[in-house]
Amino acid sequence: MNNRLRHHIAILGSTGSIGRQTLEIIDSFPDHFQVEVLTAALNAELLIKQAIKYKPNAVVIASEKQYSFVSEQLAGYDIKVFTGQDAIAQVVEMESVTMVMNALVGFSGFIPTINAIKARKAIALANKESLVIGGEMIMSMTEEYNTPIIPVDSEHSAILQCLIGERDHTVEKIILTASGGPFLGYSKQDLKNVKPSSALKHPNWNMGNKITIDSATLMNKGFEMIEARWLFDMEPEQIEILIHPQSVIHSMVQFHDGSIKAQLGVPDMKIPIQYALFFPDRMPSGNIRLHFDNYPKLTFEQPDIKIFRNLALAYEAARLGGVAPCVLNAANEIVVEAFLHNRIEFLEMPVIIEKCLEKMNNVSKPSLDDFIITDRDTRVLAGSLIS
Numbered sequence: 001m002n003n004r005l006r007h008h009i010a011i012l013g014s015t016g017s018i019g020r021q022t023l024e025i026i027d028s029f030p031d032h033f034q035v036e037v038l039t040a041a042l043n044a045e046l047l048i049k050q051a052i053k054y055k056p057n058a059v060v061i062a063s064e065k066q067y068s069f070v071s072e073q074l075a076g077y078d079i080k081v082f083t084g085q086d087a088i089a090q091v092v093e094m095e096s097v098t099m100v101m102n103a104l105v106g107f108s109g110f111i112p113t114i115n116a117i118k119a120r121k122a123i124a125l126a127n128k129e130s131l132v133i134g135g136e137m138i139m140s141m142t143e144e145y146n147t148p149i150i151p152v153d154s155e156h157s158a159i160l161q162c163l164i165g166e167r168d169h170t171v172e173k174i175i176l177t178a179s180g181g182p183f184l185g186y187s188k189q190d191l192k193n194v195k196p197s198s199a200l201k202h203p204n205w206n207m208g209n210k211i212t213i214d215s216a217t218l219m220n221k222g223f224e225m226i227e228a229r230w231l232f233d234m235e236p237e238q239i240e241i242l243i244h245p246q247s248v249i250h251s252m253v254q255f256h257d258g259s260i261k262a263q264l265g266v267p268d269m270k271i272p273i274q275y276a277l278f279f280p281d282r283m284p285s286g287n288i289r290l291h292f293d294n295y296p297k298l299t300f301e302q303p304d305i306k307i308f309r310n311l312a313l314a315y316e317a318a319r320l321g322g323v324a325p326c327v328l329n330a331a332n333e334i335v336v337e338a339f340l341h342n343r344i345e346f347l348e349m350p351v352i353i354e355k356c357l358e359k360m361n362n363v364s365k366p367s368l369d370d371f372i373i374t375d376r377d378t379r380v381l382a383g384s385l386i387s
Contacts, residue, residue: 007122007277008096010037012088012112013103015046017208018126018152018273022101023050025274029283037091041108042066048073055079057096060087062108085111092116101277102127103152105210106333107375113138114368117147124276126152128227133326134371135230149231150276155224156231157272158250158263163232164280166255174228175252175260177244178303179204179267181216184245188307194346196339204247204267213336217349218303222314226325229318236318241311243301248290266290309350313357322362323374330378331356338386352385 009026013019019038026033035054040047044066051059051074058080061070067083074081082091089111092100100116101124102109109127116123117138125131131138142149151157155176163171182201183191199216200209207215214220218241225239247267254260265271266288274285305312310332317328335349344352356378363370 006032006034007099008034008036009099009101010039010092010094010097010121011035011101011103012037012039012092012109012127013041013105014038014050015040015043016103016105018103018269019101021270021273022103022124022277023054025270025277025285026054028285033277036097037094039088039091039104044070051079052077057094058082058091060084060091062088088112089115092121093119097121099124099277101152102130105129105208107133107329110134110371114141117141117145117149120145120147123147123149124152124273125149126273128153128223129329131227131230132223132329133375134366134368135226135325136321137366137368137371139230139233148279150279151227151231152269152272152276153224153227154265154267154269154272155251156228157275159228159232159253161263161275162251162253162261166253170255170257171232171234171238172254172256173238173240174232174234175240175242175254176221176224176228177242177247177249177251178218178221179215179247180243180245180301180303181218183216184243186307188347191307191346196342199339199346203245209340210333210336213339214332217310217346218308219310219314219332221303222311222317223329225314226318236315241303243303244298246295246298248295248298264290310353313350313353317357320357320362322364323360323366323370324357324362326366326371326374327356327360327378328353330375331382334379334382334386344386352382355385356382 011019011022035056037058038050038056039060041062044061060082064083071081092112092115099122102113103126106129110130110133113130200212202212221241228239249262249264252260252262270287317324331353335352338344
């Protein structure tokens with residue numbers, strides 16, 4: 001056993017898929033972690049159960065309507081209870097916290113990432129939207145405050161692992177693999193009448209509703225392209241998306257001598273979560289092993305960006321820069337929520353997102369206030385286009 005310091009960890013989004021799996025990993029390594037903070041958006045009952053088990057210093061329930069319920073249930077425990085989005089952004093600054101697992105979804109994770117960087121906390125980042133919205137600013141801040149960000153997404157974890165031991169400026173391109181989601185091979189006609197229940201049936205991964213819909217539209221892969229751009233200092237044109245339905249090769253890196261490195265494993269998020277928690281070390285685990293006799297064929301194909309327009313829109317936003325990726329994210333959050341509630345059809349989502357990109361003014365060198373205003377105004381615009 002190595003002599004690692006014990007991390008006092010804040011888990012933002014502890015009741016979601018990544019948050020729950022993070023706690024399962026911590027259960028396997030109790031000597032390495034003290035759960036310091038747990039936060040949830042709406043799932044008060046699970047947050048209470050987690051708080052009673054792990055006895056954190058503090059919990060935050062974002063829904064102010066549920067604050068009284070959480071407070072009453074935890075009244076007999078030495079646990080501070082806070083509420084609201086501002087509280088989630090502030091708890092990462094607690095002096096007792098040494099690591100932040102940001103497993104929030106969407107814009108809600110952006111300010112907590114910034115605050116964690118300023119507070120010089122180690123960050124395991126599952127909130128890809130932080131880098132989609134303001135990647136240039138975020139990465140500049142990590143250098144200024146000397147704060148490490150370790151990606152949790154399986155694709156970016158794979159890229160990081162492929163780059164270990166390599167010299168700078170030797171990468172020719174990054175190849176991000178994508179399962180293709182539940183509608184791989186569908187025509188536009190096939191997609192006209194698909195319902196949320198079908199879009200939520202991902203063939204390989206068990207994820208939350210928002211990211212599962214993003215996977216079905218390929219917007220998730222567009223977000224991952226933008227995230228990879230900033231994490232690994234690449235241009236959008238150097239990042240290729242490749243459909244790989246088996247989800248065994250999590251991503252690849254091609255070097256300027258023509259060689260390619262790939263990271264492989266079963267589609268199980270516990271592997272990249274654990275890698276981020278212990279980086280740069282590898283710890284043993286009981287995770288399922290990859291057996292190639294279960295995968296006699298590994299196949300690849302190019303994505304159809306004419307049918308899955310969101311991927312093309314993500315590249316467009318990345319090339320535009322400024323607040324365009326922020327517009328992309330905000331509009332996407334609104335249309336996904338509308339689709340999940342049967343207010344718009346599947347193929348309407350990229351149409352509304354594209355209109356938002358066209359109508360919103362871009363800001364080439366945005367400040368934090370620019371991002372906040374753009375997010376707010378884009379949501380209003382997207383909502384008006386839906387209604």
